[in-house]
Amino acid sequence: MADNSGTRAADPDPLLQLLLDGQPRTRNQLMDLTGLARSTVTGRLESLVAQEFVVPHEAAESTGGRPPARFKFNPAARLVLAADVGATHLTVALADLTGEILDSTTVPQDIADGPEVVLTALADHARALLARHPSGRLAGTGVGLPGPVEHRTGRPIQPPIMPGWDSFDVAGRLAGEFAGPVLVDNDVNLMALGEHTNQYAAIEHLLFVKVATGIGAGLISGGRLHRGAQGAAGDIGHVQALGHTELCRCGNAGCLEAVASAAALAAHLRSAGLPTETSQDVVDLVRAGDPVATQAVRQAGREIGTVLASCVSFFNPSVIVIGGSLSQAGDSLLAGIREAIYARSLPLATTELRVVASRTGQQTAVRGAAAMVLQHALGL
Amino acid sequence: MADNSGTRAADPDPLLQLLLDGQPRTRNQLMDLTGLARSTVTGRLESLVAQEFVVPHEAAESTGGRPPARFKFNPAARLVLAADVGATHLTVALADLTGEILDSTTVPQDIADGPEVVLTALADHARALLARHPSGRLAGTGVGLPGPVEHRTGRPIQPPIMPGWDSFDVAGRLAGEFAGPVLVDNDVNLMALGEHTNQYAAIEHLLFVKVATGIGAGLISGGRLHRGAQGAAGDIGHVQALGHTELCRCGNAGCLEAVASAAALAAHLRSAGLPTETSQDVVDLVRAGDPVATQAVRQAGREIGTVLASCVSFFNPSVIVIGGSLSQAGDSLLAGIREAIYARSLPLATTELRVVASRTGQQTAVRGAAAMVLQHALGL
Numbered sequence: 183m184a185d186n187s188g189t190r191a192a193d194p195d196p197l198l199q200l201l202l203d204g205q206p207r208t209r210n211q212l213m214d215l216t217g218l219a220r221s222t223v224t225g226r227l228e229s230l231v232a233q234e235f236v237v238p239h240e241a242a243e244s245t246g247g248r249p250p251a252r253f254k255f256n257p258a259a260r261l262v263l264a265a266d267v268g269a270t271h272l273t274v275a276l277a278d279l280t281g282e283i284l285d286s287t288t289v290p291q292d293i294a295d296g297p298e299v300v301l302t303a304l305a306d307h308a309r310a311l312l313a314r315h316p317s318g319r320l321a322g323t324g325v326g327l328p329g330p331v332e333h334r335t336g337r338p339i340q341p342p343i344m345p346g347w348d349s350f351d352v353a354g355r356l357a358g359e360f361a362g363p364v365l366v367d368n369d370v371n372l373m374a375l376g377e378h379t380n381q382y383a384a385i386e387h388l389l390f391v392k393v394a395t396g397i398g399a400g401l402i403s404g405g406r407l408h409r410g411a412q413g414a415a416g417d418i419g420h421v422q423a424l425g426h427t428e429l430c431r432c433g434n435a436g437c438l439e440a441v442a443s444a445a446a447l448a449a450h451l452r453s454a455g456l457p458t459e460t461s462q463d464v465v466d467l468v469r470a471g472d473p474v475a476t477q478a479v480r481q482a483g484r485e486i487g488t489v490l491a492s493c494v495s496f497f498n499p500s501v502i503v504i505g506g507s508l509s510q511a512g513d514s515l516l517a518g519i520r521e522a523i524y525a526r527s528l529p530l531a532t533t534e535l536r537v538v539a540s541r542t543g544q545q546t547a548v549r550g551a552a553a554m555v556l557q558h559a560l561g562l
Numbered sequence: 563m564a565d566n567s568g569t570r571a572a573d574p575d576p577l578l579q580l581l582l583d584g585q586p587r588t589r590n591q592l593m594d595l596t597g598l599a600r601s602t603v604t605g606r607l608e609s610l611v612a613q614e615f616v617v618p619h620e621a622a623e624s625t626g627g628r629p630p631a632r633f634k635f636n637p638a639a640r641l642v643l644a645a646d647v648g649a650t651h652l653t654v655a656l657a658d659l660t661g662e663i664l665d666s667t668t669v670p671q672d673i674a675d676g677p678e679v680v681l682t683a684l685a686d687h688a689r690a691l692l693a694r695h696p697s698g699r700l701a702g703t704g705v706g707l708p709g710p711v712e713h714r715t716g717r718p719i720q721p722p723i724m725p726g727w728d729s730f731d732v733a734g735r736l737a738g739e740f741a742g743p744v745l746v747d748n749d750v751n752l753m754a755l756g757e758h759t760n761q762y763a764a765i766e767h768l769l770f771v772k773v774a775t776g777i778g779a780g781l782i783s784g785g786r787l788h789r790g791a792q793g794a795a796g797d798i799g800h801v802q803a804l805g806h807t808e809l810c811r812c813g814n815a816g817c818l819e820a821v822a823s824a825a826a827l828a829a830h831l832r833s834a835g836l837p838t839e840t841s842q843d844v845v846d847l848v849r850a851g852d853p854v855a856t857q858a859v860r861q862a863g864r865e866i867g868t869v870l871a872s873c874v875s876f877f878n879p880s881v882i883v884i885g886g887s888l889s890q891a892g893d894s895l896l897a898g899i900r901e902a903i904y905a906r907s908l909p910l911a912t913t914e915l916r917v918v919a920s921r922t923g924q925q926t927a928v929r930g931a932a933a934m935v936l937q938h939a940l941g942l
Binding site: 213217218219220222330339340386387399401403404406408409410411412413414415416417418420421422424432434488489491492493495496497498499500526528529530531533534535 | 593597598599600602710719720766767779781783784786788789790791792793794795796797798800801802804812814868869871872873875876877878879880906908909910911913914915
C-alpha cells in the first residue's frame with residue numbers, strides 16, 4: 183500500500199513557504215523574516231538548492247562590489263502527474279510546481295473496463311507525456327476517481343458505478359511505476375480543490391456541486407478541503423428530495439440523484455418520447471431549444487437548489503460553484519438552482535452568496551489532482 | 563468597536579506553542595526543537611517571562627554543578643472571563659490559561675431586558691468574581707449569545723429572541739471595562755467549541771446540536787470551529803422538515819424548529835391538555851414517565867434525526883453531540899435521533915459515527931467562550 187496518509191507534509195519548510203511567492207531573497211532577509219539561526223538557514227537553503235526547489239537568483243544590476251546572493255523558488259524543479267478518471271473518459275496531465283498544466287491528453291475510456299485496464303491506460307498515457315518532458319522529475323501523482331475513495335489508503339470504497347474497483351489498491355498500483363507519493367481522491371473533492379485553487383483562492387468557504395450522471399459536492403472550509411471522517415463528505419446525491427419517492431440505486435427512496443441527475447433526466451425525457459441516452463443528449467436538446475428538455479432541466483435545478491438551501495443554512499458558504507456535464511446545458515440549471523436557494527434560505531446566509539458556473543471547464547478535476555499533490559509536496 | 567477580527571493571534575509564538583504541553587525545557591532544547599537562533603530564543607523567552615506566560619522551572623534534583631535553567635508554561639499567568647448569556651439565565655465564569663473553570667456564577671436573567679441591563683449585570687458579576695481573584699490579570703473576555711452574531715464585529719444580527727439587541731456593540735460595551743480583547747459568538751458555536759476542546763480534542767470533524775427553545779448546530783471541521791461566511795453556519799433550525807407545513811416564526815413553513823424544538827413540543831403538549839409552558843416542563847413530564855410527552859419527544863428526535871441524516875451525508879462527522887435543555891429529557895430524544903440518522907444515511911458515512919449526549923452539561927457554552935479567548939490569546 184502506498185504512503186498516502188495525508189495531503190500536507192508533516193513539517194513544511196518555513197523558507198520554502200516564504201519563497202513560494204516567487205520573490206528572490208538574501209540569506210539575511212530569510213533570517214530576519216523567520217528568526218531562524220544562520221546555521222539553520224544555511225543548512226536548509228543548501229538542502230533546497232540541492233533538490234532544485236530553490237535556485238540562486240542572478241542580480242539584474244550591479245552597484246559595485248559583489249551583491250549578496252539571492253535565492254528564489256524554482257517552479258520547474260519537479261513535474262506533477264495528474265489524472266482524472268471519469269465514467270467514460272480519462273484525462274492525464276503534467277503540471278509544474280505552480281499547478282500550471284503544461285501538457286495533457288484526454289481519451290474515451292470506460293470505467294467499467296476495471297482497474298487493471300484503466301490504470302494501465304493511465305500509466306501508458308503518463309509515460310507518453312513524460313517522454314515529451316524528458317528533463318522532468320516527478321514530485322508525485324494525483325488521481326481523481328468517480329466514486330467514494332478512502333483518501334488515507336487510496337482505495338475506492340463500494341463505488342456504485344465502478345465495477346471491479348472496490349478496495350482496489352489504486353495508489354499501490356501506480357506507486358511502483360512513478361516516483362513520489364500517489365494520492366487518490368474522489369473527483370468531486372478534486373473539482374472543489376481545483377476550482378478553489380485556480381479561481382477562488384481567497385474565499386474561505388466554498389461549495390462545488392457536480393451535476394452529471396450522478397450528483398455530488400466538494401466542500402472547502404477555512405480554505406482547506408473538508409473530506410469528513412470517512413472521506414464521504416459532500417454526498418448530497420442521496421439526500422432526500424422533498425416530496426419524492428423515486429427508488430434510488432442506493433436502495434433508499436426519493437434521493438436527489440434519483441430525481442435530478444442527468445441519468446434521471448435522460449430517463450424522464452425518454453419516457454416523454456425524446457431520444458436521450460446520455461447527459462450529452464440532454465445538454466444537446468436544451469441547447470437546441472427543446473422546451474420540454476429545458477423545462478425538465480430547470481425543474482432539476484429547483485430540486486437541487488432545495489437540497490442546497492439546507493446546505494447553505496448548515497455550511498454558510500460564500501460561493502457555490504455548479505459544474506459537471508449537465509451544467510453545460512446553459513442557464514436553465516443555474517436559474518432553477520438559484521430560484522430554490524433564495525426562496526428557502528434565511529436572509530443572513532444568502533446576503534453575499536454567489537451561485538456561479540464553474541470556470542475551469544473540463545480541467546477542473548485534473549487541476550485539483552495537481553493541487554492535491556502540490557499541497558502534499560510543498561506543505562501548502 | 564472592539565478589535566474582534568479573528569480568534570487566532572496573527573503570529574503565534576513557537577516557543578509558547580511548544581511549552582503549552584506543560585513540559586519544562588532548557589534554552590538549548592528550545593533551540594534544537596525550533597531551529598531558532600540563540601538570540602531569538604533568548605529574546606522571546608525574556609518577553610514570555612516578562613509577561614509571566616513562562617516561568618523558570620526549579621530542578622528537583624541536583625547532579626553537581628549548576629543545572630541549566632529550564633522554563634515552563636504558567637497557566638496562572640492570566641485569567642479568562644467567560645460568559646454565557648442564555649434566554650433566561652446568565653453564567654459568568656473565570657478560567658485559567660488551560661481553560662479550567664476556577665469560579666463561576668449563574669443567575670436567572672431575561673435576555674428580553676435588553677443589552678444595557680443584561681451586559682451591566684454581566685459586568686457586575688464579572689467584577690465580583692475578579693474581586694475574589696485579586697492577583698489575576700485578564701487575557702480577554704468571551705461572550706456567548708443565544709442568536710446569530712457577526713463574530714468579526716461582536717454584534718448580534720437580527721436575533722429572533724433578543725429584542726433590542728440587533729446590531730448592538732456587545733464587544734465595545736465590555737471592552738471599556740475589562741482588559742484584553744472581547745470576543746463574541748453565538749452560544750451553539752461556543753458549545754461545539756467547549757465540548758470539542760474538553761471532551762473530543764482529537765476528533766477532527768464534530769457536530770454539536772443544541773435542542774432547546776430553538777434548534778441549532780455548531781460545526782468543527784479539521785479541529786477548528788467552522789463559522790461560515792456570515793458566521794451563520796449550523797442553522798439547522800430552519801431547514802425544512804420532510805412532510806411538514808407548520809408556520810415558523812422565520813416566515814417559512816415546516817422548519818425543523820417549528821416542528822421539533824422544545825417550544826414546539828410544549829405548545830403541542832398544551833394542545834393535548836398537558837401543563838407545559840417551558841422546555842423544563844416537557845423535561846419534567848418525560849422524567850415523570852408521562853407516555854404522551856415521552857412519545858412526543860421521541861418523535862421530535864426522529865424529525866431532528868431526519869435533518870441530521872442530510873448533515874451526515876454532507877459533512878461526514880465522526881461524532882454528533884446532542885445538548886441543550888431538551889436533551890436532559892433522557893434517552894427518548896437520543897433514541898429518536900439515532901433511529902432516523904441510521905435509517906436514512908449511507909452506510910459509509912455512519913460506519914464509525916457516534917451519536918452521544920453532551921458531557922459538559924450546563925457549562926458547555928461558558929467553557930467554549932473560554933476556549934475561544936485562549937485560542938486567540940495563545941495562538942492555538
